[in-house]
Amino acid sequence: MSVLSTSSIELIARLNRGDVTSVELTEVSLDAITAQDANIRAFLSTNADAAIAQAKAIDERRKAGQPVGKLAGLPIAIKDNMCTLGLKTTCASRILENFVPPYDAGVVEKLKAADAVIVGKTNLDEFAMGSSTENSAFQVTRNPWNLEHTVGGSSGGSAAAVAARMVPLSLGSDTGGSIRQPAGFCGVVGMKPTYGRVSRYGLIAYASSLDQIGPFATDVASAALLLEVISGHDDRDSTSVDRPVPEYSQTVESAPGRLTGLRVGIAREHFVEGLDREVEAAIKQSLDVYRSLGAEIVELSLPHSKYAIATYYLIAASEASSNLARFDGVHYGHRAAKFDNLIDMYSASRGEGFGAEVKRRIMLGTYALSAGYYDAYYLKALKVRRLIRRDFDAAFERCDVLASPIAPTPAFRLGELVNDPLAMYLSDIYTISANLAGIPGLSLCCGLSSNGLPIGLQLLAAPFEEEKLLRAARMFERATDWHTKRPI
Amino acid sequence: MAELLTKEIVKKVAHLARLKLSDTELDLFTTQLGQVLGYVELLNELDTSAVEPMAHVADIANVFRDDEVRPSLPRVAALSNAPKTDGKYFVVPQILEEG
Numbered sequence: 001m002s003v004l005s006t007s008s009i010e011l012i013a014r015l016n017r018g019d020v021t022s023v024e025l026t027e028v029s030l031d032a033i034t035a036q037d038a039n040i041r042a043f044l045s046t047n048a049d050a051a052i053a054q055a056k057a058i059d060e061r062r063k064a065g066q067p068v069g070k071l072a073g074l075p076i077a078i079k080d081n082m083c084t085l086g087l088k089t090t091c092a093s094r095i096l097e098n099f100v101p102p103y104d105a106g107v108v109e110k111l112k113a114a115d116a117v118i119v120g121k122t123n124l125d126e127f128a129m130g131s132s133t134e135n136s137a138f139q140v141t142r143n144p145w146n147l148e149h150t151v152g153g154s155s156g157g158s159a160a161a162v163a164a165r166m167v168p169l170s171l172g173s174d175t176g177g178s179i180r181q182p183a184g185f186c187g188v189v190g191m192k193p194t195y196g197r198v199s200r201y202g203l204i205a206y207a208s209s210l211d212q213i214g215p216f217a218t219d220v221a222s223a224a225l226l227l228e229v230i231s232g233h234d235d236r237d238s239t240s241v242d243r244p245v246p247e248y249s250q251t252v253e254s255a256p257g258r259l260t261g262l263r264v265g266i267a268r269e270h271f272v273e274g275l276d277r278e279v280e281a282a283i284k285q286s287l288d289v290y291r292s293l294g295a296e297i298v299e300l301s302l303p304h305s306k307y308a309i310a311t312y313y314l315i316a317a318s319e320a321s322s323n324l325a326r327f328d329g330v331h332y333g334h335r336a337a338k339f340d341n342l343i344d345m346y347s348a349s350r351g352e353g354f355g356a357e358v359k360r361r362i363m364l365g366t367y368a369l370s371a372g373y374y375d376a377y378y379l380k381a382l383k384v385r386r387l388i389r390r391d392f393d394a395a396f397e398r399c400d401v402l403a404s405p406i407a408p409t410p411a412f413r414l415g416e417l418v419n420d421p422l423a424m425y426l427s428d429i430y431t432i433s434a435n436l437a438g439i440p441g442l443s444l445c446c447g448l449s450s451n452g453l454p455i456g457l458q459l460l461a462a463p464f465e466e467e468k469l470l471r472a473a474r475m476f477e478r479a480t481d482w483h484t485k486r487p488i
Numbered sequence: 489m490a491e492l493l494t495k496e497i498v499k500k501v502a503h504l505a506r507l508k509l510s511d512t513e514l515d516l517f518t519t520q521l522g523q524v525l526g527y528v529e530l531l532n533e534l535d536t537s538a539v540e541p542m543a544h545v546a547d548i549a550n551v552f553r554d555d556e557v558r559p560s561l562p563r564v565a566a567l568s569n570a571p572k573t574d575g576k577y578f579v580v581p582q583i584l585e586e587g
Contacts, residue, residue: 313528
């Protein structure tokens, strides 16, 4: 079994003891990518030479007893919509196929300061628009548990890279479930922090009021460690919140007994028609686990749940149509070879550079924001967004965390939904509300379906209650062994 | 709220969005966007006349900083990804017609 089968926390302990070196870990990671990624196709690019050089430098510093960062020597993969200085960042789009950022994203600076070793950039749905990673302009990522099934999306490459143990950690971004749903489909831990917890500086924007960067890991404590490293205020992101960063990696393990009085909420709107029976059974068993640990299960209602998808697609598409206006063939990205005049240069460059789903969302957003439709669509959606947030505020008066499925089914088959955009949108039902409300959420494995696919449990908490969320997840993980299951 | 989405409207939106679409794409998007717009009609069930719109969840507004010069990208770096430059500026096709 690969050394990368163990948790990041354990790997750091081994590195500190001198049992293993960062160069060894990085080589194992790069070898695993070479061996496995021809089938899984999680990576869009690798950074082998620089990664080995960096690992070597960290090993030397560690050996010399010099101070090293919290992730010192650990290989990590980054979703290819976060800018990496000198390292191609494509958003899985033709329009950015050759884009080499002249600066690092805020989170990438933090990873480098923590001495993480960046081994590569991972595949995604183009501009993070999708729920299956099939919308990548370059390749389809396959689920390590069953290559005929999707990894989910949009951070599918980052989820698969951890699930297949090609890296112990990765970063994704979550606009409507894009970390939590692929984590659920791939049987790993994935977390979307509170909006504003992590800087979006250098994250190529899809829907700015919903986007948030977060960790993937093999286990809850390792996810907590990565969250601790990437969190914090950044004055280059005006929505980044200036409040202290707790030591998540420590508090996640502290005083499990004090969670005896944990109140786990379940919303009756989450257990309705369309929910797969095996998924429902796995979630109900998870609630039994919490009961057996002394938690109280509180049944409650999120009355505006059924409006979340419509609200989300109007807001996200509107913001996308505005954000993606920057791709005009002038400052960076693809420019068409043939055009008649300036306007035609914009239109031809964009028509050639964007894929179908990106075009659909730009069109929907442009329509929703255009004169005569603004009030009926965009403004209406912003009002319903407030109602959805109020539902959660009321819910968290009565419970500490909300438990639900991560998706109505385990990972669907490749090709099953890709030609039916509305059906694909509807598969996001359980994850989307958290982005509208700006609250933190986490996905962890809570079962396997009869055909061997992971089933994800979603936990949500009130804004900035990441510590509670992580502790509640760790409590479940300690009592079960689902996180130890591996794709065969 | 919505009138029937026609290919003509889709064409107009594509122009507003500066997207050159093929005829096949126009047909496909007319159908698919029509379905999505039909679905979002669901929101009309709700009376939101007394609800303030929520553009943003973060409880922060008007983040100011001092108006002082800070380092920015060097010109070479800023131009490094441009499709066309003259070494100093971004180069675009002629904008004004000759008079």
